[in-house]
Each structure stands twice: as structure tokens, then as C-alpha cells.
Amino acid sequence: MKAFILLLSLLLAATAQADDAAWAAWREGKALLLMRHALAPGTGDPAGFVLDDCSTQRNLNSEGQQQALRWGRLLRQQYSGDIQLYSSQWCRCLDTAKLMALSTPQPLPLLNSFFAGRGDGAKQTQALIQYFSQTQLHQPTVLVTHQVNFTALTGIFPRSGEAVIIALPLAQPVNILARIQAP
DSSP states (O other), X not given: OHHHHXXXXXXXXXXXXXXXXXXXXXXXXXXXXXXXOSOOOSSSOOTTOOTTOGGGSOOOOHHHHHHHHHHHHHHHHHOOSOOEEEEOSSHHHHHXXXXXXXXXXXXXXXXXXXXXXXXXXXXXXHHHHHHHHHOOOSSOEEEEEOHHHHHXXXXXXXXXXXXEEEESSOOSSOOEEEXXXXX
């Protein structure tokens, strides 16, 4: 029993150090935080979806709004300075980003959903990798996107509000430094 407790303690300490190293890389601009938007119940978008009309889209519910607020607090605990924030143009992503209250989110079409044939997943994923393999970050950076984009880049099927810290420069396969559940 003592050996089990010791092994568990060592595992938890190693995990904490890995998380600390991942957060440090993010703070130093050596990694990105990629997250799936907060909880917006359902799948895809309703018939009649219009990008510039949130009333036609699947949107955050109150739990999703609270997730986004908690993400903002968590990220502010990790870094109090300027944070670069990019988002898909979908309302649930922009709302997640806005509610985090880190900075004004910059819409980045490369983060737009390609679910149900709305875009070219392979092309968008390669363009995103290329963009962040050539971009020098001077501050912590957060990308808010959709499940399909997240999965195409990382191979992980994330829950709503889940995130990963990914080492820069981006390459295929990506180097995941930490996986973070929604706070």
C-alpha cells in the first residue's frame, strides 16, 4: 500500500511539473492554447444558418457562459498581461472569447467550422499549421474554435470548453504539452 501511495504521489508531482512547464511555454509565447468553444448544446447549426446572424446559430447556454467566465479567470491566474485572442467567426466561439474578457477577440477564418461540408478541413488545418509555424508570438495566445478543427489538428475529440497547450512552431503531428478540462 505504501508503494502505491508513493507511486501515486510521484505521478501527481510529475503531472503538476508538466502542467507548469506547459503554462510557462504558453506565457512565454512558445506555445498556443487551443480550445473548443464553451457549451452550446446540440450538434452543427440549424437549417438557415447565417454567419452574421447569431439568432440562426447554435449558441452558448448559461452553463457555457459560466465556463467561458471561468476560463477567463483561469487564464488571468496564469498571466496578467496582454493575451492575444483569436476566434472562429461563429457566435458561440466569439461569445466564448468575449466572455473570457482577456482582450478583443480577432476573428480568424482559419478557425471557422468545416462541419457538414462548410469548408475544406484538410486545407484549413494545413493553413493554420503554416500560419502558426511562421508567426512569432510575443505574448500568450488563445485560439477558440470548434470540435472538428480541434480534432483535425490534435487527434483529440474535445468536450465543450476543453483545451490543449500546443508547442510552437506548429507541425504535423502537433506537440501537445498539456490537456486541460473545462474549468
